[in-house]
Amino acid sequence: MWKNTAQLLRGSKRRIFMAQVVKLLGYGGQCFAERVLGWNRKTIRKGTIELESGISIPDQYGNCGRKRTEYHLPNLFSDIKSIVDPHSQADPTFRSKRIFSPLTANEILRRLKADKGYRASHLPTVRTIQNKLNELGIRLQRVKKCEPIRKVPETDAIFEQVKTINAKTDHAPNAIRISLDCKAVVKIGPFSRGGKNRIMQKASDHDFEPEQKLVPFGIFIPERCESHFWFSAGPVTADFMADRLQELWTNLHKRFPALDKLVINADNGPESNGQRTQWLKRLVEFSDANNIEIELAYYPPYHSKYNPVERLWGVLENHWRGELLTSIDKALGLARTMTYRGVGPSTVRLVRRIYRKGVRLTKKQMAPIEKRLQRLQGLEKWFITICPVADSG
Known part of the structure; x- marks a missing residue:
């Protein structure tokens, strides 16, 4: 009976018994x-200490066995990430949080050696590389729904740049990179978003007129996961x-006063592309007002899902699927509770001001x-640099 009971127990409870x-x-x-029960004396003594002190001694199973690969190669994760990230894209349907990459584990191993x-x-085996990619949330698969419809001749050169x-x-201490984009219009009301919820809720079809509409706009800082x-x-x-x-x-400059360069990743959308006159005018004014160099680096046409901020939209969509966004407060509340790689958003705010559409500059106004x-x-x-007025000469 003693032997059978000890076999059924685990850890501290077993030792105390x-x-x-x-x-x-x-x-x-x-x-x-x-001699008779086959119990180890060291284990019994450890259990006696726990029995007399009333304090359980934690088991250190994590320190047993072979060390993880990153113990021997501390930079492996960051090096894999730097190889895969430029070729990774979010799920275009936003129905999953997965990040897709066309690279294979064999190709990653080759680049680790060559680059x-x-x-x-x-280096570890191919299987280990696959496991590390799974830990990073990256799936090595070329999916049809992720393939772009069209490809312009400059696509490869744009990606390389x-x-x-x-x-x-x-890698620059005085520069920071951001990724920006806006999501499709979100209808506020009792509309189904295609998800599942444990609480039975009656939802309406999206054909009905919504009470209100919101357009989410996001800025993502990839290196800080912010x-x-x-x-x-x-x-x-x-x-x-x-x-x-x-x-x-304004917030970033208070935290990092040494910053003097801003790189913006975008997807050449209609309001933020390299030919949108009002956007370029405002960026020039922004550069002069803050004495900062701005570099615009756009992703190729039909490849917007490679823009890092798109990964946030996939997480947000999966976070509030199954919920009815019946009010603006609920939509903002769900956005505040989402996390990407364990980090919640630093800013979630409603902007009530209505901006005028179609603001453009004439050729004469655009010349300077x-x-x-x-x-x-x-x-x-696709690639534009704006220097502040003091440095532009």
Whole structure:
């Protein structure tokens, strides 16, 4: 009975039971337990300490066995991430939080040797690389729904340039990179979002007129895993984005006063592309007002899901699926409770001001602004640098 009971128990409870049995046996109990019951004396002594002190000694199973790969290769995670991130994209349907990458584990191993200087004898197996990618939340799969509909001739060159700029910025102490974009209109009302909930709720079809509409706009700082959300009661225009950028920069400059360069990743949307006159005008004004260099690095057309901020939309959509967004407060409350890689959003705010659409500059008004823009030759629409007025000469 003693042996069977000990086998059913685990950890501290098992040791305390063994100590109680030995105490009941009295003098010579440890020898009897070791000889007849097959119990270890060290385990019995440990259980006796726990029994007398009333404090359980934690088991350190994590320190047993072989060390994890990252113990021997501390930079492995960051190196894998730097290889995979430029080729990773969010699920375009936003129905999952998965990040998809067309690279294979074999290709990642090859790049670790060729680009990062690892020796083949030090690297783990392909299966281990696959496990590490799963821990990072990246799925090595080329999915049809993720493939772009079209591809412009400059696509590969754009991706290469974006990768170079992003890597350079992430390693610069005086620069910071942000990714911005807006999500599709969210209807406020008892509308079904296609998810499941344990509480039975009656939902309406999306064909009905909503009580209100919100347009989420997000700014994501990839290196710091920091997210900021604004929900607009009206359209998200170039002026709206510029005002939110100024709002964010005021906060960032207080925290990091040494910053003098801002790199913006975007997807060439209608209000923030490299030819949107009002957007470029506001960025020039922003650069001069804050004495900061701005570099715009756009992703290629039809490849917007590679923009890092898109991953936040997938998480947010999965977070409030199954819920009825019956009010603005509920929508904002759910946005505040979402997390990406264990980090919640730093900003979630409603903007009630309605911005005017269709604000444009004439060619004459745009001429002095265009002189301030340094466009990359051959890729003029996708890479633009704006220097503050003191440095622009």
